[in-house]
Amino acid sequence: MTRLAHHRIFTDSLTGMAAMLVMLEISISASAAISNGPNYTNAVTAEEQRILQFHLAEQAFQQKLKVGRERYDQKQINRAKVIAAMSSELQARRQTVVMQPVAGAASSGDTDEPASWFQPWVAVAVLAVGFIGFAYYLNRRRLQDLFGQKQQVIVVPAPQAVGNSKAEEIFFCEGSGTDGRGRYSHEGFVVLKGSVGRKEDAQSTAGKAGAFRAKLFELGVMREEGDTVIFEKDHLFHTPSMAAIVLMGREANGWLEWKTKDGKALDTVQRLEPRESVIVNYLIKTCDTLS
Numbered sequence: 001m002t003r004l005a006h007h008r009i010f011t012d013s014l015t016g017m018a019a020m021l022v023m024l025e026i027s028i029s030a031s032a033a034i035s036n037g038p039n040y041t042n043a044v045t046a047e048e049q050r051i052l053q054f055h056l057a058e059q060a061f062q063q064k065l066k067v068g069r070e071r072y073d074q075k076q077i078n079r080a081k082v083i084a085a086m087s088s089e090l091q092a093r094r095q096t097v098v099m100q101p102v103a104g105a106a107s108s109g110d111t112d113e114p115a116s117w118f119q120p121w122v123a124v125a126v127l128a129v130g131f132i133g134f135a136y137y138l139n140r141r142r143l144q145d146l147f148g149q150k151q152q153v154i155v156v157p158a159p160q161a162v163g164n165s166k167a168e169e170i171f172f173c174e175g176s177g178t179d180g181r182g183r184y185s186h187e188g189f190v191v192l193k194g195s196v197g198r199k200e201d202a203q204s205t206a207g208k209a210g211a212f213r214a215k216l217f218e219l220g221v222m223r224e225e226g227d228t229v230i231f232e233k234d235h236l237f238h239t240p241s242m243a244a245i246v247l248m249g250r251e252a253n254g255w256l257e258w259k260t261k262d263g264k265a266l267d268t269v270q271r272l273e274p275r276e277s278v279i280v281n282y283l284i285k286t287c288d289t290l291s
Contacts, residue, residue: 197247
């Protein structure tokens with residue numbers, strides 16, 4: 001009996017504790033629901049505001065789109081009006097232009113229609129032919145005044161080839177520490193024996209002229225003497241500029257550095273003067289042909 005009573009008391013106590021735990025859990029759940037109520041309400045309100053803002057933005061966009069369409073339609077209407085006005089004005093101008101008939105042009109006596117041969121291109125062609133003829137006349141008179149009367153016979157010798165006396169002409173390259181002499185030929189430019197050049201190379205041509213000079217020293221074409229270099233024999237360079245660079249030890253344009261005794265540059269003697277002579281002969285032949 002005692003053991004049974006103890007078991008019943010223990011069972012009742014466990015049942016009471018279970019009931020207390022259930023009540024405690026219910027109270028905690030109720031408290032949590034009460035505390036989370038405001039947060040849930042705030043979330044719903046925020047969502048409603050976001051939806052409202054999106055709706056307002058959509059309405060504003062539709063309003064702007066409507067205004068843009070109305071402006072575009074108005075521009076198209078104005079453009080159509082302008083085109084119609086221009087078309088009507090052009091049509092009115094075409095109707096007001098009337099071609100006057102030429103007297104006596106129509107053999108049938110109908111003076112309402114212009115002559116068929118009278119076209120604008122005819123007037124343009126007549127003016128062009130007259131202008132060309134007048135220019136030809138002035139050019140012929142100018143050539144006759146320049147070269148004399150048309151009965152006078154003018155004989156000018158043709159320019160000599162490079163292989164004649166010009167090829168034997170001596171050119172000089174003189175400067176600070178430089179006293180060179182040479183001749184021009186079809187193969188290039190020949191620096192003559194005894195020509196004197198600078199020993200020191202400028203910094204701008206140290207690589208180009210220095211290597212080439214070293215080769216000439218090895219071949220015995222040049223030798224050093226003090227602050228100068230002297231050519232031991234004639235040497236052919238491919239260009240006048242290379243000959244001038246080796247002599248002067250700096251960048252140089254051989255066509256301008258090599259000059260005759262009277263100061264004419266190699267470019268003037270070998271290029272410019274033959275061209276001028278050819279031009280003069282051509283003008284003389286043209287004048288004789290026109291006369």
